[in-house]
Amino acid sequence: MTTRWLFPLLLLSAAPGPTAQEGTSPAPARFAPPVLLEAGDKLLGARRLYPSPGFHDVDGDGRADLVIGDLWGRFTVARRLADDGPPRFGAEDWLLARDGEKLDFSNW
């Protein structure tokens, strides 16, 4: 287990320095101030290791739900609630496989 944890730290510390391409140009997009999303009565993705949101219509209702993966390779889904106001999502549930177990992307 110790070896597993050391590796990410080594990766970060051994990272190459800036390259000639590093640096960006501004993109032609304007955004409203960011808003913390909630799922049910909790903050979405809170206290997850590296929460990775992706839009997928998991329940087939035509609305994009938010699927959140994390470093452990587990996924939750927060279903988009049906209304016309600002985006609202239901409480996060584990995304299960058809064997009834949590979907497990076996991170390492």
Added chain:
Amino acid sequence: MDFDGDGRLDLVAGTFSGSPHLALGSAEGFAQPRQILDGAGERILLNEFWNYETEEWDSTRRCDVPGTSPPAGHATSAVAFDWDADGDLDLLLGDYRSGRIFRRMNEGKPGAPRFAGVNLPVLLDGEPLVIPGKIESLRPLDWDGDGLLDLLCGSVEGRMKGNAAGGILWVRNGGQRGEPRFETPRALVSAVRELPSRPALPFGGFYADAADLDGDGDLDLVVGAKGEWDEPVRALTPEEEERLKQARRELEELRQTIDAAYAAFEQELAGLDEDSPQARALVESHQEKVRPLFERQRQRTEEQDGLTFGRKESTFVWWYERLGG
């Protein structure tokens, strides 16, 4: 996305093991994820990976283009992308370590993938495209509505690694169908450089996707990332001080109980074959025992955090409503 063309949602994801995985959807639900293999039945990798047989980190040159020596790479993000518009899905692999993107061409056909054995670098003006701050996440989507799939990239680094270039980056596809030509990354969201007084903005470890959340016809961003903030100090009421004391006391008791449960578990597990029915039953029983303890620990930690001040961090998901551009 529909990887196998059966009309159902499938999930493709990179993993920290270095191999992309696929969970196929069906009428009964998702199958448990499996590694996506190349046409020869080998793992798809860059050149660093977790070796499940030796249970050590390992490296290989098997997947490099012959005659080339790309820098050490570790594919932790993966997406399906029909690069050559031949109707089947190729793979793009994001390198967590160097910020480069590689493609694995699918030489099969829809429903019968056969991935090549080598990683081809995605180029910018003839040189490998490098995402500033390295790659945490990749998403193919048409950000500018020109009918071509661009890339939305989240960087590993942000303020927490002192890389001002980190954040969410748009890599426009200025090519044509079947011949992508990616342009210099442009920052959509940059990492915050100063600690705010509340978790109002993301700091590092960026993941993003986009969808029209408000129904106004353009794509909005959602960003998963780490947030850090400096909570202003205020005086606690006597009642809050008592709650904080209780939370700390219970957290210490929980820590001791959890430690004791793990010590007992390890003692019972010692000498058992990890794959034996007895070991599996023991693991399940242990998990049942500790799960409510961890839930209680989470609740009390939240309570404690709400009553303490100074530098804090957590992860969140933010919505960036696109107003124009």
